[in-house]
Amino acid sequence: MTTQLNRTADRAFVVLSALAKGPATVTELARELHLNRTVVNRLLVTLQHHQLVASIDRKYQLSSGIRHLAAGVDPELRAHIATPMSKLADANSGVILFTVRNGIHSMVLTYLTPSSGTGVNINPDQNVRTPLVAAAHGLAMLAHTPSSIQRKALAEASTPDEITARIEQVRRDGIAVAPVGTGLLPLQEVAAPIIHPSGFADAAISLISTPDARNEDEIKAIVLETAGQISESLNQAQS
Amino acid sequence: MEVSQTTSAALNYLELLREHGPHASDDLASFTGEAIATAMRRLRTLERHGLVRQRSDRKWTLGPTLLYLASKTPEPLIEVSAEPITRLAQQMSCTVVLAKLAPPFFEIVLEQDGRGGGLRIEHLAGVQLELWQAPPGLALLGSLTPEELAEVEGRSEDPAIIADALQQLEQRGRIISPSRLIQDRIGIAAPILSESHGAALGSVTVSVPHESDEHLSNIAQHLLEAVHKIEQRVTETLPGFQPWITRLNDRRMSEA
Numbered sequence: 308m309t310t311q312l313n314r315t316a317d318r319a320f321v322v323l324s325a326l327a328k329g330p331a332t333v334t335e336l337a338r339e340l341h342l343n344r345t346v347v348n349r350l351l352v353t354l355q356h357h358q359l360v361a362s363i364d365r366k367y368q369l370s371s372g373i374r375h376l377a378a379g380v381d382p383e384l385r386a387h388i389a390t391p392m393s394k395l396a397d398a399n400s401g402v403i404l405f406t407v408r409n410g411i412h413s414m415v416l417t418y419l420t421p422s423s424g425t426g427v428n429i430n431p432d433q434n435v436r437t438p439l440v441a442a443a444h445g446l447a448m449l450a451h452t453p454s455s456i457q458r459k460a461l462a463e464a465s466t467p468d469e470i471t472a473r474i475e476q477v478r479r480d481g482i483a484v485a486p487v488g489t490g491l492l493p494l495q496e497v498a499a500p501i502i503h504p505s506g507f508a509d510a511a512i513s514l515i516s517t518p519d520a521r522n523e524d525e526i527k528a529i530v531l532e533t534a535g536q537i538s539e540s541l542n543q544a545q546s
Numbered sequence: 547m548e549v550s551q552t553t554s555a556a557l558n559y560l561e562l563l564r565e566h567g568p569h570a571s572d573d574l575a576s577f578t579g580e581a582i583a584t585a586m587r588r589l590r591t592l593e594r595h596g597l598v599r600q601r602s603d604r605k606w607t608l609g610p611t612l613l614y615l616a617s618k619t620p621e622p623l624i625e626v627s628a629e630p631i632t633r634l635a636q637q638m639s640c641t642v643v644l645a646k647l648a649p650p651f652f653e654i655v656l657e658q659d660g661r662g663g664g665l666r667i668e669h670l671a672g673v674q675l676e677l678w679q680a681p682p683g684l685a686l687l688g689s690l691t692p693e694e695l696a697e698v699e700g701r702s703e704d705p706a707i708i709a710d711a712l713q714q715l716e717q718r719g720r721i722i723s724p725s726r727l728i729q730d731r732i733g734i735a736a737p738i739l740s741e742s743h744g745a746a747l748g749s750v751t752v753s754v755p756h757e758s759d760e761h762l763s764n765i766a767q768h769l770l771e772a773v774h775k776i777e778q779r780v781t782e783t784l785p786g787f788q789p790w791i792t793r794l795n796d797r798r799m800s801e802a
Contacts, residue, residue: 312594316556320595323615327614328618353550353553356554370619371625374619374622378564380610381608408602410593414596433610503602
C-alpha cells in the first residue's frame with residue numbers, strides 16, 4: 308500500500324532545502340521554486356515558528372533549531388563509528404563512506420576524505436538519496452533488509468534479475484563491490500553491511516578508491532573487518 | 547500570518563523523535579493523538595526529504611538531511627547579531643565587523659557596509675588574524691585566560707597595545723584604537739558579553755577613517771547600544787549558544 312504524502316509539508320521541506328544554499332527573500336524563494344509568494348511566506352512563518360528558519364534583514368536563513376534536531380541524528384551510532392572510520396582512512400587512500408538506509412534509498416551519514424592527494428576527488432553529498440540498487444553500499448544493506456524492502460527496491464530497478472544475483476553474491480561474500488561515477492578516473496566502492504543482531508542491516512561502511520590502489524582482496528578484508536568491529540561495538544552497547 | 551497546520555503537525559514528529567529517540571509509528575501516533583494513517587502520511591513526507599528514516603526494527607529515527615542542513619546553518623552569533631549590526635552600519639554610514647575569539651587569533655565572521663560609508667569592506671571573513679593586531683581582537687582580550695593573554699603578549703609587537711586595550715575595556719567597556727592591519731583606520735570595538743558568566747562571545751567593531759574625538763564618542767555610544775541589543779538577543783536565544791557557553795565554561799574550569 309502506498310501512503311499519500313502531505314503536499315503542503317512537502318513544499319515546506321523543499322523551501323527548507325533551498326535555504327541550505329544561503330539566505331533568501333520570500334520573492335527569491337518563490338521565483339526559484341515556482342511557488343506563490345503567499346504560499347512561501349506561510350511556509351516560512353511555519354518553519355520560523357519551529358525555529359528552523361530565522362528572518363534577518365528581510366532574508367530568511369536556516370536557524371539554530373536545525374542544529375538542535377541534528378544533534379539527535381544517530382548520536383550513538385556516530386560515536387561508535389568515529390574511531391574505526393578514522394583507522395580505515397589512515398590505512399587506506401580513498402574516501403570512507405558511512406551510509407544509512409532511508410526506505411529504498413541510501414544516504415551518507417558521514418564520510419572521511421583522504422588527507423593527501425590520492426587522485427580520489429569526490430565529495431559525497433549528504434543531501435542526496437541514492438537508490439539502494441545503484442551503489443555497492445546500497446547492495447550491502449539490501450542483502451540484509453526485510454523482504455518487503457527488497458521487493459520495493461527491485462521493483463524500481465531496471466535489471467531486477469541482475470540485482471537479485473548481485474544481492475545473492477553479497478550474501479555469500481559478505482561484501483559488495485561496484486564501480487563509482489563516470490569520472491575520467493575509474494573508481495570502485497567496496498562496501499560491507501553493519502549487521503544488527505536481528506540479522507538486518509540499516510547501515511554500511513565503504514571505501515572508494517582506485518581499483519589498482521591496492522590488492523582488492525586486501526581492501527575487502529579490511530573493510531569487512533571494520534564493519535565487523537562496528538557491528539560488534541554497537542551490539543555490545545545495546546545489550 | 548497563520549502557520550500551516552499540516553506542516554506544523556509534520557514538524558512535531560521531528561521534535562518528538564528528538565525528545566524521545568527512535569519510536570515505532572503507532573507510538574508516535576499515540577504521542578500526537580493522531581490516527582496511524584495520518585502519522586504515516588506525515589512520516590513518509592519527512593522521509594522523502596531524508597528528515598527521518600525507518601529502521602528495520604520499524605522504529606523511526608531522525609534522518610541524515612538534518613546533519614546536512616545543520617552544516618549549512620549560519621553561526622548563532624551571526625544570526626542574532628546581523629540585524630543590529632546592519633542597523634548600526636546604516637546609522638553611522640560606516641563599516642561594521644563581527645569577530646569571534648580563536649586564541650591567539652580572532653576571526654571576522656560578518657562584515658557589513660553602511661550606505662555612503664567612506665570605507666570599503668575588506669572581505670576578511672573567515673580569515674584568522676592576531677588578536678593584538680586590530681580592534682576586533684583587542685576587544686576580546688578580557689576573555690582570555692592568563693596563559694592565553696601571555697601568549698598574545700609574546701606575539702605582539704608592543705605589549706603596550708594590549709595594556710592600553712585592557713585598560714580601556716575595564717574603564718569604558720569598549721576600545722578606540724588604530725588598526726595595525728590596515729593603514730589609516732580607527733576601530734571602535736566592544737565585546738559581546740554573555741550575561742551568564744561575562745565571557746565574550748564575540749566583538750563588534752565600527753571601522754572609520756581618522757575622525758574627531760567627538761565623532762568617535764558618538765559612534766562609541768551607538769556601538770554600545772547595538773552590542774547591548776545583541777546581548778539581549780543572546781539571552782533570548784540561549785539554547786543556540788549552549789555549545790559556546792559550555793566550551794567557555796570548560797576553559798574556565800580547567801583554568802581553576
